[in-house]
Structures are given as structure tokens and as C-alpha cells.
Amino acid sequence: MRRYGSAILLLLTGAAILRISLFSELYLRYVQSGLRPYLVVSGAVLVLLGAGAGVVRWRGPHAEEEGEEGEEEHGEGHGDEHGEGHGGGHGHAHPGPRLAWLLALPALALLLFPPPALGSYSAGREAAQRAAQGVGTFPALPSGDPVRLTLAEFSSRAIYDSGRSLKGRTVRMTGFVTQDDDGTWYVTRLYVTCCAADATASKVEIRGTDLSGPPPTDAWVTVTGTWRPKGELGSDAAWPPVLDAGSVVRVKQPSDPYEKR
Template identity: 65%
Template structure:
């Protein structure tokens, strides 16, 4: 790599980190909001390190010695491509492909009573909240309630079933897990379309069993919406 290859790469990575954190909500596709200050700090540190390294190398007086010892393979410049891609073409949030990679097998959790839902209909719930109550709530708190949830569309293996899906992250996109609810009574939108669905719980299976998963919602309405700035649910 040429004399300034390393510093340029550091600056590109730092600029990419700042681009997704300082000028919008793109960073929420990859990490939780609480990690934003660390991304900003890292981006600034990388740029300063790159500029400092470039300044030090520009003072090198023995060019022959520098070329002899530090000139690496030109193919190393390919390392700049991922940084440029993140800087100018940030990848989208995880979608249906990531959701479908996770197996539907889930360890059985303890069945028990959940706190009462807020008054009024419809009540807005995350997919994780709805799924937990539908599968494990011995008090059947969803009975008779109209709920509203937002997620993206994934398709079942039979081609006719569709699910409202959301990914949950604890720290970053790498640890994402899937919550999904089977939607009945409405035609399936295109895969990966974000929709808000309103409807009522359709009980199935024994509480806490595999037969109760995934939970089912009898939809009263479903309409397309824009992807939220934070596409992931948090615990």
C-alpha cells in the first residue's frame, strides 16, 4: 500500500461512522441508539489518527528507505471499498432474509400471568410484547382487545401465509432475534413492505407449547407505512 494508503483508509472509515451518526438515523440499522456517542467518538478518533499518521509520514526525508520498507501490494487499496460503500451506499436494515434464517424453534418459557394492558382500544404493542402474551400469558390478557402493531412483511413457506415481522436487538444487528405474528383476514403485501396492522388475537395451541407459535392475529385493517427510523425492537 502506498505511503498514504493507511491514513486514507482510517479517514474513510471514520467519515463513514460520522456520516451514519451525525447526519441522520442510519446508525439505527446497525446498533441501538445508546451506542451513538461511542460511534461518534470512534469516527472522530479514526479521522484524527489518519490525519496524524499522514502528517508524520509526510515528514519522512528518506524516501528510498520509506519505499523499500513500507510500499506494500497495490491490491491492499481494495480495503477502501467497504469503507466507501458504507460512506456512500449504506446497506439497508435487516429484513425478511435475516428473519427467515432464524429457526422457529424456541425454548419453552415459564407460563404465568402478565400485567394488565393499558385501557382503550386499539392498544399499541410491539411484536415481542404481543407474542409473549399470546404464547405465555395464563391470564389471557389479549382476549377481547384490539391491538395495533407495525412490522415488515415476510412470507410463509406455503406461499399463502404471511407474517408481520420485527427484529429485536440487544446490542447491535449481529445479535438480532425474530418476532413474527401470522396475519389472517388481509391479503399479503409485498415482502419487506412495512405495514401497520390492527386486529384481535386468534388463540391457538396450548400455552407455552410449540403449537402456540407463531401467534395469530385476525386483522381488521392493514396499511403500508414508511420504515421507522429505528427499524428494530429493543428488549
């Protein structure tokens, strides 16, 4: 089996990539949707390379056997003459170290147990850093309540909008739950530019609910409520923004768990 190690590794990696990108939407846990075609092509190329390498490895021993049969037809004398020169060249392949098979473990893990999307742990490591934005006015919100916003949109308006476009409006947002040690809890969402590696967190503090306690950490919820002004616009005191929630509903994790910049 060592002869086919590189081929098997290519096949496993290609199959894992195709599983998350072509046969499911699991790839959205790691990259943006626009990268799907590149993943599909990459997975297909790896599968083809693995299959090709396997065929080459399989044909090698058979070609050697055919060569040996041809040499035997030259007679006994020729066999003696060439025996020493060629005898040591067959059946002495030097297989790679057994530890090389460990390279297959990440591919198997991705194929069988795809890692989940980033959650509260990643969000907790994100410091209170926000894009440098000046205080100014924002476009008017759509008419009708509740208005659905991403957490990034709500946060930007709450912290930087001098026109106070959120005042008196009912908004609805979806995210996962994170908590502080003191019991304060937030609806949180990670947003990405390219992939999960550059994810940063946006969160909104939730107050005013009639729940006996916050939902479990990492549970996905949809919250509906009104903005509670906090701190001076554009200052650290205004972050994180606060929502007085009228309702909190548990929901399933969306197929695309990240917000886009």
C-alpha cells in the first residue's frame, strides 16, 4: 500500500474538497460563496491527479514483469551474463517513512468530520476594534417595522450615525450568543472579507428581555427590539451598542454563518 500513498493522499484531499464545495454548502463555514468554483475545480484536479498517480504506480510492477519475461527468452547464457547487472534492480523500492501517512489525517478529518464554523471562542478573542469611521449621517432606513439589519449595519448606525436613524425604530437581527463572566450576553456575528482566517466580530448587547436567563452560548437566535443610546457618538463608550429586546427566538444556524464586509 505504501506504493500508492501519494495517490491516496491526493484522492482523499480532492474528495474532501468536493464534498464541502460541490455536494454541500459546508464550504461557507470557511470561505465566501464566490470562491466555490475555485474549490470545485481544485478538488476535481486533485482527484484526477490522484487517479493518474495510482494508475502509474499500478502499471510500474506490470511493466517490470513484462521486461523480465522478455529477458528470459534470450537464453540461459544471456541470463547469466546480465543477471548480476539487473538482479539488484528489481524489488528493492525504498518506501517512504511510515509517518508520512499522518499527512492523510487532515484530509480524512475534512472528509468525515468537517470543522464547524467559528463561534463564541473566536468572537471572544476579538478585541473591541472597529473600522475607522467618522461620525456622519447614514441613508434612511427602509419603511416598516421591524427592519432587518445585519449586526454590522446596526453597530455602525448606533456608534457613528449623527442623524440617529435607529431612534424609534424596531429592528431584527440574527446571530449567535456570547456571554461575559458577569452574565451580560450578546448577539454576535463574525464577518469576513475572504475566508474564516480574516474573521472579525460584531456584537450587540441584549437587555430588557423577560427570559429567565440568556440562551446557551453559541445558540443561534433572532432578536427583535429597539436601540438604546449609549455613550458619545464615535467613542469607545458607545461600543458595544445595546438593544432592548422585545423577543428572542431560537433559530437554526444559517447555511452561511458569516456576514460579508
